[in-house]
Amino acid sequence: MDFLTQIINGLGQGSIYALVALGYSMVYGITQLINFAHGDIIMVGAYTTYVMLIMAGTPLWAAILAAVLFCAVVGVIIEQVAYQRLLNKNAPRISLLITAIGVSMLLQNLYQLIFKSDAKSVSNVLPSFPIPVGPLEISSVTLITIVTSVLVMLLLQILVKKTRIGKAMRATSEDAGAAKLMGISSRNTIAFTFAIGSGLAAIGAVLYCGAYPQITPYMGSMLGLKAFVAAVLGGIGSIPGAMIGGILIGVAESLTKALGWSQITDAVVFGILILVLLVKPAGLLGRNIKEKV
Amino acid sequence: MAVLEAENLSIVFGGLHAVDDVHFSLEKEQIMGLIGPNGAGKTTVFNLLTGVYTPTTGQIKLEGQSILGKKTHQITRMGIARTFQNIRLFKDMTVLDNVRVAMNQKMKYSAAAGIFSLPSYWREEAEVEEKALELLSVFHLEDHASDRAKNLPYGQQRKLEIARALAAEPKVLLLDEPAAGMNPTETAELMETIELIRSRFHISILLIEHDMSFVMEICEHLVVLDYGRIIASGSPEEIRSNPKVIAAYLGGE
């Protein structure tokens, strides 16, 4: 039974990873950029929640809205200020990666200056009570996390498959040059993708605060890395892949903890990454693209 | 004996036969042209010959020895060198270094000999520099030896790429659209260069080209591809009057 409880906890944690992984995956699909700063957007979202809920005392819905909007704006600003110039002139990828690391460090240190480095407590973000399911007891927080994530991802699928901007996103990631010829503004599409990805990270942040009410300026880097591992595991660029990858990582993590190896959880996650890249470099659902000669 | 032989060469990408049952044989010191409409699978054939892709079925033999399953760099060492449709030079390296990189495989001194600057380092480096300059002079590039490759004008970049391929001392040279983007004077000059390469280095040349007058004049044998299949092969005269070829180029069936 304990085993099942752990799996369900893993699903909860995994769906947060999945939400964050989506941001990595979508941005990578369109720009081939690993946006290192994406993990720190979660941190920004968490602090926004903290400011709204604890410092300003607003209701939860206002905090969520504020976090989503603020993160989306920050995401777009990052794209416009730090990446656009390099993307436009087709800079070497190593330059883009280094810039992304710079942005990540900037966010972390900026927030450390503003909020100091000690952990802030954001308790009772989500209503917490045990729900009996058969012989098991599931925390309401876990249930809310899973349900919210699934709903958000369904919405995202509809957005990408049915709406105009979603089609533009897919077209740009398929062939940016051709999309441009068809009158799709790649600039707007990229900005929109950053906005959506950051918004999803903000929702992930709120859910994260529900489960782990301690936040620090550095919380985003490990969380972001694991979400990135999830995106690679599922196949970077693929939306369903990000979901599957996130959930697998979450479950693997909570099982490691259940076995009493909680100290080496991070090592296990990266071990999985290395293994996946060795066996199936394109990830579970990714397409293997060989550079054109 | 043929230098390069391809038998029943096919490759399937996601159900699509990009190259389908292609066969040809390239004789010693022959210049052969691979032509066909856009998307006919010409560059894919080059990629098969150089080990970028592994064929789904078929056999490729260089001087009777199979090159299937070999990596690109091994195939280059065995004797097939190529140029690319979109020039791929080492842009930030000097013209001389571009050529020297391709001579690496013939050099012997170890990493330790390089690090400790042993006599073998000085000897081989001096030899290679001399050889590289000699090769560059064939293409009238010796005065640009210390320029960065990216600063050369387009036509000279094409030449440098050919020089680099020759630096690997190949038996077969594959040229992917060597005349692309050249004006008539440059094209004429290129034709002379290719003739010169053959007579001087005694190698066989397989080239992809869209410029028909160029191909008809320089090639002794032509292979025409359409939708991955060979629709005709023969001398330029035979190809010129072949109704299938005319249909393929005019877009009919």
Added chain:
Amino acid sequence: MTKSKKTGRIPKSKLLSYAVNAGLLLVFYFLFFALIANGTINRYSSGIMTTMFINIILTVSLNLVSGFLGQLVLGHAGFMSVGAYTAALFTLYSGLPITIAFPISIVLAGVMAAVFGVIIGVPALRLRGDYLAIITLGFGEIIRVIILACDFTGGAKGLRGIPTILPKGSDATSLALAKYSYVFWLAVITVVVIWAFVRSRHGRAVIAIREDEIAAEASGIHTTYYKLFAFVMAAFFAGVAGSVYAHHIGVLDPGKFNFDYSVEILLMAVLGGLGSITGSIIAAVALTILPEFLRGFEDYRMLIYAVILIIVMLFKPSGLMGQREFSLSGLAARLTAKKRKGE
């Protein structure tokens, strides 16, 4: 040239510039040796000098992978920690006198870091470039987690009581001089070895891979082999730096070798110019010494580094030196050329 072709002897023009450089190095070495010996450079400053030379070793070796090979590595501090712990554990437990154990530990540290380099590099280098960054980052984290989880590394408390490089009872000045001599010549060896490697045929192959991997492969370059070679060589020197660091500080704290430290080394390499060894040296010296003058701004250091990193990438991605090298003969040639123009 024609003569050296037959004999394999060093050309005379090179010989002169080598001799001048070697002479300058000796002058520099003895100058600072004297300054430390007579106390003009105090213990605190000589400690910073040691850090500076360690940073030169780290930056120049990282530049080999990130600058010349063109692959982003985010776990250089991880390789350093492998070297640091290997060396410290060796000198702690080998039972050999420290004057013998320390030099051996330097080599061991490098070799162990290189072994880890092979283990990480073989899978990672087969993949597209970006993944190497992530895998090395992951590796840095895994190493840290493992060090924390193990008993023999001292866990979270850190490894304490690492002997200094001279026998107990040696006076502070001799110790400072010994440290200075070791780290100075190790930095020189690192720079010379990497510089000589880069200008050899093997180095050309590595640079060609950075320029165009597909074309390099088509030119007969065994790209996987050369990528691994450069990667492992860089790991080796990071390990060497780790050994010196361990015996310089005397205490190893696993938290020291984190992502921030890897990024700091990367920043030095980027600022100096990816692909420029002299650039790396200048940047490593500047970024070690500058913070000392900005003590009051310690809280802002990483923030400032982040901003610098972004601005450099946006507006001058080639860094201070680009891919050029500073050389005396080059300077001399330029000066005489100017003079001639002036006349």
